[in-house]
Amino acid sequence: MSVEGVTTPIRLVTVVGARPQFVKAGAVSRAIAAHNAAPAPRSIIEKIVHTGQHYDANMSDVFFQELGLPAPAYHLGVGSGSHGAQTGAMLAGIERVLLDERPDWVLVYGDTNSTLAGALAASKLGIPVAHVEAGLRSFNRRMAEEINRVLTDRVSTRRYCPTRRAVANLAAEGMHDGVVQCGDVMYDSVLHHAARASAKSRVLERCGVAPREYVLATVHRAENTDDGERLGAIMAALAQADVPVILPLHPRTRARLGEGAASGGSLRLIDPVGYLDMLALERHARAIISDSGGVQKEAYFFRVPCVTTRPETEWVELVEAGWNRLVDADRLRVREGIAWALDFSPPTAGDGLYGDGRAAERIVADLAAA
Amino acid sequence: MKIAPLMEAFTASGQFESVLVHTGQHYDERMSELFFRQLGIPEPDINLEVGSGGHGAQTGEVMKRFEPVVEQRKPDWVIVVGDVNSTIACALVATKLGVRVAHVEAGLRSYDRTMPEEINRVLTDAISDLLLASEPGAVENLRREGIDGARVQFVGNVMIDTLLKHRARADQSRILEEIGVAPGRYVVVTLHRPSNVDRREALGELLAAFERIAAETHVVFPMHPRTRRNLEQFGFGPRVERLARLKITEPLGYLDYLKLMSASSAVLTDSGGVQEETTILGVPCLTLRPTTERPITITHGTNRLVPVGPGGFPSQEAVVGSLRTALTDRRGAGLHPPMWDGRAAERIAQCLLKA
Numbered sequence: 001m002s003v004e005g006v007t008t009p010i011r012l013v014t015v016v017g018a019r020p021q022f023v024k025a026g027a028v029s030r031a032i033a034a035h036n037a038a039p040a041p042r043s044i045i046e047k048i049v050h051t052g053q054h055y056d057a058n059m060s061d062v063f064f065q066e067l068g069l070p071a072p073a074y075h076l077g078v079g080s081g082s083h084g085a086q087t088g089a090m091l092a093g094i095e096r097v098l099l100d101e102r103p104d105w106v107l108v109y110g111d112t113n114s115t116l117a118g119a120l121a122a123s124k125l126g127i128p129v130a131h132v133e134a135g136l137r138s139f140n141r142r143m144a145e146e147i148n149r150v151l152t153d154r155v156s157t158r159r160y161c162p163t164r165r166a167v168a169n170l171a172a173e174g175m176h177d178g179v180v181q182c183g184d185v186m187y188d189s190v191l192h193h194a195a196r197a198s199a200k201s202r203v204l205e206r207c208g209v210a211p212r213e214y215v216l217a218t219v220h221r222a223e224n225t226d227d228g229e230r231l232g233a234i235m236a237a238l239a240q241a242d243v244p245v246i247l248p249l250h251p252r253t254r255a256r257l258g259e260g261a262a263s264g265g266s267l268r269l270i271d272p273v274g275y276l277d278m279l280a281l282e283r284h285a286r287a288i289i290s291d292s293g294g295v296q297k298e299a300y301f302f303r304v305p306c307v308t309t310r311p312e313t314e315w316v317e318l319v320e321a322g323w324n325r326l327v328d329a330d331r332l333r334v335r336e337g338i339a340w341a342l343d344f345s346p347p348t349a350g351d352g353l354y355g356d357g358r359a360a361e362r363i364v365a366d367l368a369a370a
Numbered sequence: 371m372k373i374a375p376l377m378e379a380f381t382a383s384g385q386f387e388s389v390l391v392h393t394g395q396h397y398d399e400r401m402s403e404l405f406f407r408q409l410g411i412p413e414p415d416i417n418l419e420v421g422s423g424g425h426g427a428q429t430g431e432v433m434k435r436f437e438p439v440v441e442q443r444k445p446d447w448v449i450v451v452g453d454v455n456s457t458i459a460c461a462l463v464a465t466k467l468g469v470r471v472a473h474v475e476a477g478l479r480s481y482d483r484t485m486p487e488e489i490n491r492v493l494t495d496a497i498s499d500l501l502l503a504s505e506p507g508a509v510e511n512l513r514r515e516g517i518d519g520a521r522v523q524f525v526g527n528v529m530i531d532t533l534l535k536h537r538a539r540a541d542q543s544r545i546l547e548e549i550g551v552a553p554g555r556y557v558v559v560t561l562h563r564p565s566n567v568d569r570r571e572a573l574g575e576l577l578a579a580f581e582r583i584a585a586e587t588h589v590v591f592p593m594h595p596r597t598r599r600n601l602e603q604f605g606f607g608p609r610v611e612r613l614a615r616l617k618i619t620e621p622l623g624y625l626d627y628l629k630l631m632s633a634s635s636a637v638l639t640d641s642g643g644v645q646e647e648t649t650i651l652g653v654p655c656l657t658l659r660p661t662t663e664r665p666i667t668i669t670h671g672t673n674r675l676v677p678v679g680p681g682g683f684p685s686q687e688a689v690v691g692s693l694r695t696a697l698t699d700r701r702g703a704g705l706h707p708p709m710w711d712g713r714a715a716e717r718i719a720q721c722l723l724k725a
Contacts, residue, residue: 082437082441083437083463083466083467084433084434084436084437084462084463084466084467085433085434085437087430087433087462087466088429088430088431088432088433088434088437088459089430089434090430091426091427091429091430091433092424092426092427092430092431094426095424095425095426095427095430096427098426099424117426117430120426120429120458120489120493121425121426123483123489124425124426124429124486124489125425125426126484141465141497142468144466147462147465147466147497150496150497151462151493151496151497154492154493154496155483155489155492155493172516173515173516173517174514174515174516
């Protein structure tokens with residue numbers, strides 16, 4: 001590739017669309033900047049495609065700014081919709097971008113429709129796909145995310161696994177090539193932002209709570225928000241907690257609750273918060289109740305016990321190590337879970353489950369060498 | 371060709387209510403209509419009229435248009451066949467809506483990821499609830515991918531159901547007379563893969579091979595629109611016209627095609643289905659691709675792969691040499707892969723009733 005000492009840069013297209021993906025991509029973008037600043041054989045040019053899957057403009061812009069992510073080169077503006085319509089629209093849009101850009105790699109994150117659409121469009125054009133957060137499995141095929149994960153891993157050339165378990169999951173599906181256990185980029189991100197979050201964020205004051213004296217809750221998965229019975233059970237249990245419960249509310253959940261979207265009992269509903277505020281809320285919570293995969297892990301990064309309102313989790317090592325408890329969306333079990341978390345004594349096992357905070361660095365080095 | 375026996379088996383069992391959805395991916399009206407009529411397939415209940423496009427755009431469009439169909443009809447199963455964009459698009463839509471998916475022709479692998487069909491196959495199998503395999507190797511491929519064996523059934527080959535059913539009727543076809551060739555005195559060529567027809571050097575080299583073959587025998591070439599377009603575009607038109615013994619035809623209907631293949635001395639192809647059909651017809655088949663996802667047509671049939679050069683296509687020497695060998699050794703004629711007995715669709719109907 002060398003012409004009189006000048007090397008061709010590696011051209012990378014990153015596809016993101018949902019909130020957690022901005023966090024993960026932010027960690028890798030920082031590592032790319034570091035790679036380009038150091039004397040390296042080949043520099044990397046990254047272009048970001050934002051599918052628009054998370055349609056709340058305010059939410060997305062805040063995230064990009066806070067994370068120091070490069071502004072998207074392309075905004076597809078796909079917006080919300082049924083799975084088929086949304087994925088279909090993304091496929092067409094991403095394909096157009098890839099035909100223009102002809103990148104060396106397409107980088108996708110996690111398990112959303114944006115992930116799958118990016119992976120599918122690229123693989124059909126013969127562009128190699130790298131999947132960050134490969135190998136996670138809930139083994140629940142009714143979850144749209146599980147389908148997205150399974151399919152994205154299948155078409156990927158490089159599969160960046162956060163955990164040993166993820167590597168084993170891929171091996172069980174016959175995938176041995178291109179599998180790299182690099183740690184979790186979300187841990188990188190938390191390490192990078194936690195100090196800044198504590199210094200800058202005023203969210204605890206705004207909510208009127210003191211460190212260790214409240215529970216943080218999130219509900220966003222479709223199987224909880226789109227099922228009145230499950231959502232009702234979770235909300236009822238939260239309202240009966242013995243300490244204040246802070247619940248930042250996803251737009252979809254608020255729409256779902258309608259008239260019921262009001263604070264009551266111990267429950268305090270707040271508007272969605274930016275990434276730094278969220279980190280501050282997580283870090284200082286006494287316990288966390290969540291159905292989000294990312295929040296389960298962030299709880300552990302801050303060594304806060306987590307109660308998961310799902311029947312299963314992709315992050316089984318947290319449950320095994322005693323940091324997380326699965327309670328499904330059953331009112332009594334959620335209440336028991338809260339009681340367990342409020343009376344929590346940290347387990348001695350389970351350090352370093354998600355690497356050492358240098359996952360993004362390893363991913364970039366691997367891509368540069370691949 | 372794969373749907374016809376299924377629809378028939380569903381009707382015969384009396385226990386299915388089926389809706390036939392045509393995505394419109396194969397836009398050539400003449401091809402589609404001919405196939406539907408000759409095979410006695412009922413007209414599609416729904417035509418999505420998606421048309422051609424880039425892989426991503428086309429897959430996306432099928433998804434968008436198929437989703438409301440599933441939402442409205444709420445079927446117990448969505449049955450997808452083969453390895454085209456419609457296959458993965460419809461499987462994905464159904465799975466996301468919680469509707470079970472059965473994949474007919476599951477487990478075939480070329481292990482060549484540059485083929486879009488390979489991606490479609492791998493992904494469709496990864497999300498299907500019932501995987502219906504046409505050959506034992508496919509069952510093994512799925513096992514290696516960690517797919518639960520309880521979801522996999524070896525049922526045979528639906529396309530062979532169609533072939534066996536229509537073979538006698540195909541014998542009545544007058545296509546040989548129409549073209550002007552005698553039984554056993556010609557070879558058939560079919561080409562449509564991008565690796566063979568989209569690059570000038572590949573198509574030129576293959577054309578050189580056909581020129582050499584046409585010096586000794588007739589060559590009948592039912593031509594895919596894409597191949598025809600490229601021949602003109604690459605400036606090969608005059609070379610083709612000079613060949614007295616090269617007979618180019620429009621794409622043929624199924625019965626004519628079957629007759630043409632069965633009375634030929636050999637078939638040169640890059641199609642997957644033709645490898646299977648020639649195996650049952652006992653006609654030597656030369657596959658102009660580096661790999662096949664249907665290896666049973668080599669071990670239990672008449673198929674052989676023509677070695678491919680560094681450019682990804684075979685040299686004219688390789689094509690001519692392979693043909694010469696195939697015509698003399700007659701390897702595989704008379705062999706039949708297990709369960710290619712005309713009853714695959716019947717078995718599939720049984721599997722669905724039990725699942």
